[in-house]
Amino acid sequence: MMSTDKVIRVGVLGFGGLGQAAARVLEPKIEMKWVAVADRKGYAYNETGLDGDACIAACRDKGSVGYVQPYGMLASNSIQELLAKANTDGYFLALPNLPNTFMADVARMFIQSGWRGVLVDALKRTSAVEQLLQLRGELQAAGITYMTGCGATPGLLTAAAALAAQSYAEIHSVKITFGVGIANWEAYRATIREDIAHLPGYNVEKARAMSDAEVEMLLEKTNGILALENMEHADDIMLELAGICSRDRVSVGGVVDTRNPKKPLSTHVKVTGRTFEGKISTHTFTLGDETSMAANVCGPAFGYLKAGIALHRRGIYGLFTAAEVMPQFVK
Template identity: 80%
Template sequence: MNGDRTKSSTTSTPTRVGVLGFGGLGQAAARLIAPKQEMQLVAVADLKGYAYTSAGLDLDKCLAAYQSQGSVGYIEAGGTLSNQSIQELIEVSADVDGYFLALPNLPNTFIASVAQLFIKSGWRGVLVDAIKRTSAVEQLLELKAQLLAAGITYLSGCGATPGLLTAAAALAAQSYAEIHQVKITFGVGIANWEAYRATIREDIAHLPGYSTESARAMTDEEVEALLDKTNGVLTLENMEHADDVMLELAGICDRDRVTVGGVVDTRNPKKPLSTNVQVTGRTFEGKISTHTFTLGDETSMAANVCGPAFGYLKSGVSLHRRGIYGLFTAAEIMPQFVK
């Protein structure tokens, strides 16, 4: 199994990776991996099927099958239609080194339930998610001992926020003796909300009067009606975002000092505002100051989520090959760049 390998990550053999979920984020993840030399996409699962071949999947065929027929399961070489796609893929893909869980966390217990499938299967390797909610990460924390015993290295909250911005906050915090506030503000621009249906529903779940359950139950027509009322813009404040528990676990600051909010424009690819994290604190000399880390407006949500996710997956593989298993977060481990 994977945990017994001694090969170095610097060898010419690429890391075999899979993507669970093939909506907007999953497809972007597959596109990001395609030109990489250090990683090879060998497994993909969607709601209606999966595709797996140890020789590597053809990205164009995966995209064509999903977009024309609704599932990668229709691919001739390696495709399988299934209503239990994730579970079946796990069973037939023991040689996959790591998976990016590009899955919607609706319901809020979904990611933890997928982690349990991996634990029960006997598979050993690396799992990375781009989870959002604090309560969802807390569910994974309850599985920490089981993940360790199963020989799984799991890195949680490894997207943009939580993820890239959380890690930046952890690094920026080093200038201070005490952290007063971590404020994360994001701007997302997409031309068509239907390309990221699950992500938008997760955002809607953060609006007053909505929950993960009610957002999940909304039809596309109901989502469109809501967006019509807001001119396509969602303004989110004081979100339940796992940046808080991740920074608390890393010893940076108490979770009540972390706030996350942002603006999502579902009808314009241009960001409505620049995504940034501000870390305010007191230095050892007694000075109060603020570090600000701002993402370039030209970088998309997909770039800022999928890039870090695979960077953390590479770090996870390095840890796993050294026999280090269990649960970690983006605030504890530095991502490695995937070439």
């Protein structure tokens, strides 16, 4: 049941690197209150708000938010149990999409539960978003407003490309290049495995099956650098759905340094097109190097969650992408 008061009650599913960063992003907000969280082994719910430090400490020291006193519960079906208990307006799905069907499975679980509200993900893969597109009708019928691809890329940079495209009569190319620097890959295990799945000779199943030691060995060989080209990234399908250009004109790649918090290169999107006067030109939108991956993923995710709440309160349900709807800034 969605509240009609000003404060939006938010849950975070998944409490790895992104989930923990999401808790930090929400801490100072007055328009959103973080009330629910689940990881693989348990969940925590407190309608007056959760303590980020306590949840992060429970994860670090005992392996689950289920150990947070007095609100935590250990559970093998943590998401289902949290859903049945928690009173929330929306959830950020900070979950690893491993296997590649996982996010669609989670969406189906929400549909079947009878829950109504807003869901936001930061999905990467085109094929994962295609699976969600097949659930459009079911999400709409269930009274769920689902915002997909709402991280950094896809997300912030896709939306920037959609805006930049307006200067042109025809779009020739959209090229997204990202640089990510993290001091320690273990803080973002699932994200790094998803990146490894894009490397030549790897796929989602192979990356998912890798032990931490095997990931360490791979990173040892590459000096901690993952260089990624022509990734299967949902920016392409999102810009195609928005009518901006065909997906074959969109390319995404980047460099991830797993041993250094400094970005190996500046994250940017270049949109090249032809104006109505026949001029060929390129717009470039560059993110500040000081903004972390977490800041560029979680900030937009909650901006899109707020936009989703506005749609939901007007009775608009179904599936939307970051290229279709403007995010709203969360105070």
